[in-house]
Amino acid sequence: ETGVTQSPTHLIKTRGQQVTLRCSSQSGHNTVSWYQQALGQGPQFIFQYYREEENGRGNFPPRFSGLQFPNYSSELNVNALELDDSALYLCASSLAGGRSEQFFGPGTRLTVL
Amino acid sequence: KNEVEQSPQNLTAQEGEFITINCSYSVGISALHWLQQHPGGGIVSLFMLSSGKKKHGRLIATINIQEKHSSLHITASHPRDSAVYICAVRLTSGTYKYIFGTGTRLKVLA
Numbered sequence: 001e002t003g004v005t006q007s008p009t010h011l012i013k014t015r016g017q018q019v020t021l022r023c024s025s026q027s028g029h030n031t032v033s034w035y036q037q038a039l040g041q042g043p044q045f046i047f048q049y050y051r052e053e054e055n056g057r058g059n060f061p062p063r064f065s066g067l068q069f070p071n072y073s074s075e076l077n078v079n080a081l082e083l084d085d086s087a088l089y090l091c092a093s094s095l096a097g098g099r100s101e102q103f104f105g106p107g108t109r110l111t112v113l
Numbered sequence: 114k115n116e117v118e119q120s121p122q123n124l125t126a127q128e129g130e131f132i133t134i135n136c137s138y139s140v141g142i143s144a145l146h147w148l149q150q151h152p153g154g155g156i157v158s159l160f161m162l163s164s165g166k167k168k169h170g171r172l173i174a175t176i177n178i179q180e181k182h183s184s185l186h187i188t189a190s191h192p193r194d195s196a197v198y199i200c201a202v203r204l205t206s207g208t209y210k211y212i213f214g215t216g217t218r219l220k221v222l223a
Contacts, residue, residue, distance in 0.1 A: 033211070035211075035213075037154070040215075041215055042117075042199055042201075042213035042214050042215045042216050043156075043199070043201070043211075043213045044213070045210055045211045045212070045213075048210075056210050057210075058210060088154045090154070090156060092156075100161075101146070101158050101161045102146070102158055102161075103158060104148070104155070104156035104157070104158065106153075106154060106155045107154040107155065107156075109154065
């Protein structure tokens with residue numbers, strides 16, 4: 001059984017650029033949640049995908065968007081990057097629309113210059 | 114005021130000490146998670162609770178739904194327990210939204 005993986009590990013972008021982060025869920029999990037964690041803060045919920053549909057969203061603007069694929073892997077896309085988007089982006093997979101325990105990936109550290 | 118608050122924010126303990134980390138929340142929840150985050154960012158889920166108490170090795174988590182409070186206890190603490198411990202709640206609203214505390218930074222000295 002493979003755990004949750006994320007790519008890339010680190011990424012540096014400049015303001016205005018677009019970025020795509022990837023997450024492969026744990027085997028058998030059909031739900032992926034994305035979180036943003038700024039330095040020294042707790043994670044903030046961005047959104048959750050369940051069976052390829054968005055299943056909940058936090059207080060993030062529309063330039064944060066996502067996709068979930070038939071194999072339940074997921075992408076987080078951020079357009080028009082801003083300096084404040086610099087953070088650790090975590091994904092977590094679970095079963096049953098998030099009603100079960102979540103398993104977190106190692107995160108992608110994004111730096112926006 | 115944050116919807117999920119943890120105390121203390123920072124904690125230094127000697128090896129072997131009994132440690133308690135507290136989490137209070139002000140919203141309706143369907144579950145509460147305790148997470149452990151090591152330097153570098155990786156997060157490990159320790160417990161998911163909706164009532165009562167759970168134990169895993171030297172870790173014990175309790176929740177009091179009426180008082181909207183949860184505690185994480187570490188018995189016989191060890192330097193490898195040094196990490197940030199985060200409390201996260203899943204709201205009872207229709208969508209599965211989570212709110213996280215800002216974490217308790219624990220350092221256990223040998």
